[in-house]
Amino acid sequence: MIQLQQLSLQRGTQVLLDQADLTIHSNWKVGLVGANGVGKSSLFKLILGELHPDQGDLQLPAGLRIAHMAQEVHGSDRTALDYVLDGDHTLRQVQQALAVAEAREDHHRAAELHAELDNLHGYTAESRAQQLLAGLGFANGDDRRPVSDFSGGWRIRLNLAQALMCPSDLLLLDEPTNHLDLDATVWLEQWLRAYQGTIVLISHDRDFLDNVTGHIVHFYNQKLDIYKGNYSQFEVMRAQRLAQQQAAFEKQQVRIGEIENFVRRFRAKATKAKQAQSRLKELERMEKIAPAHVDSPFSFSFHTSESVSNPLLQIRESELGYSDKAILSGISLSLVPGARIGLLGPNGAGKSTLIKSLVGDLPLRCGERRGGEHLKVGYFAQHQLEALDLDASPLLHIQRLSPQASDQEVRNYLGSFGFIGDDALEPVRRFSGGEKARVALALIAWQKPNLLLMDEPTNHLDLEVCHALTMALQSFEGALILVSHDRHLLRNTVDEFLLVANGRVEPFNGDLDDYQSWLMEQRRQQQAQAEPAERENRSQSAAERKEAKRIAAQKRNQLRPLKKKLEKLEQQLEQQLEQLTEVEARLSDNDIYEDARKEQLKQLLQQQASLKQQSGETEEQWLEAQEELEALEAELEL
Helix, strand or coil: CEEEEEEEEEECCEEEEEEEEEEECCCCEEEEECCCCCCHHHHHHHHHCCCCCCEEEEECCCCCCEEECCCCCCCCCCEHHHHHHCCCHHHHHHHHHHHHHHHCCCHHHHHHHHHHHHHCCHHHHHHHHHHHHHHCCCCCCHHHCEHHHCCHHHHHHHHHHHHHHCCCCEEEEECCCCCCCHHHHHHHHHHHHHCCCEEEEECCCHHHHHHHCCEEEEEECCEEEEEECCHHHHHHHHHHHHHCCHHHHHHHHHHHHHHHHHHHHHHHHCCCHHHHHHHHHHHHHHHHHHHHHCCCCCCCCCCCCCCCCCCCEEEEEEEEEECCEEEEEEEEEEECCCCEEEEECCCCCCHHHHHHHHHCCCCCCEEEEEECCCCCEEEECHHHHHCCCCCCCHHHHHHHHCCCCCHHHHHHHHHCCCCCHHHHHCCHHHCCHHHHHHHHHHHHHHCCCCEEEEECCCCCCCHHHHHHHHHHHHHCCCEEEEECCCHHHHHHHCCEEEEEECCEEEEECCCHHHHHHHHHHHHHHHHHHHHHHHHHHHHHHHHHHHHHHHHHHHHHHHHHHHHHHHHHHHHHHHHHHHHHHHHHHHHCCHHHHCHHHHHHHHHHHHHHHHHHHHHHHHHHHHHHHHHHHHHHHHHHHC
């Protein structure tokens, strides 16, 4: 049980918690929600011992094993597999101790450590680590690549795999779905639901929270309020509280009116019965939870340009990809105003390639891309954040686009994205990832695009901004193409899906539940195709492992006589060199060269020559034995 009692925490001048109370019982799965900067990550640091409360107590069970996901990882030469295995610290310690015991030929200690390794399931550790890597989207062979080969997003996935590899009673996850695609997110949900222990996680992905958590802790007014149920149930309960307030009620009516308008729009154009039914249920639920967000500071929208072409953009009989590799072929796509398309497909299948080709950032390998006369593209991707001028403020970014706009006009606009007062004048380099994403969204919305292309727009955004983005996209009248692991955003903003898989782009006739079933079927087929080869590999590897152990034991047995031989040769060589030194010392005496001592001189010279020959032969034997020993030791290391 984790317990906070009258706990207060302050960072700098900001009070995060003021006499807050919280109890989390064993095996609960808990989501932490609240605005950015209220102290969610700081609570993790408290639990990890990196921060200490200013007042009150934090009580943790004795011997609690904690695993947490690091937010950064530096490049190294360690392979991805070794990096993930490093997450199991106890396993690594036992493996290291075993290597030492075997080097010292301490067979009793080695036997004890082999038993301990078996108790830790150490012999299946590599297989389990590879399963984690595969589930998180790494390709075959990636496990042998050095960490330094991977980009920042993939390194974060390695951190997540390392945390999952660590045996734990408490698992702390801070935005684990950032940098994951939909496939990996679904896999992670399943893994966490099967986890035997307590989970505390921070996430902006409401579907992920719904499917994993059974309690929600809300950071609000420097207190911690706990709600039983998942995130959707939390929203309903919070909405019921807020709806009792008259001001909240009035704002609620406006929000519900916006949602009802969107429902009417959707009903008028829905063509797929199953998807329509799923969407309408989701929208009806949104009406109930709308008041939970009445106090949100975000209320932005995407307005379209006055002039609109129809179609906005066309791609005909095209092949997409790079100069050395085709990714998608036979692509024909026509985007008209009002089109709302979600892209589905496995990791690496070409969703981002399609979007880059539509934007024009990636030239077509063949075929035709034709934009309408009035086409205005708004493009959001993670590299857009990197393209921001870090020394410029949000205000300056907008003024560069529209020098004629007044300061007050721009300030009012930026306020809808949460940049209020002096926040609009702060240089971007001081902003968090979520704040930079809001700047990028503000720049896109300011330019009034009629085609929005969005590649994982919710990474780094908190739940309130995700909700505001959902509302903004619902009211957007232009065309939208969206790639996202956020299923709530997909369900509530797109009308149809395209499946990007196997080098093709085709309509997907179903909803997200159908897509999850499709993914499971794909995995089953891949496993069925791989099983014969895997069985053969397993049987071969079992025989090979047995033979390798036999050979290793044989080589270890060969080491012992070799080492004894080396010791004996060293002793012989030492004795021979001592005798030679003694003879040469006698030969350095001038008296030995007198005529009366000729016979003695002759014997000493013969003895010198014999000792030189013996020591040379002994040294050559020692070198040969040493090389043989080093070769055997190198083979054992392999």
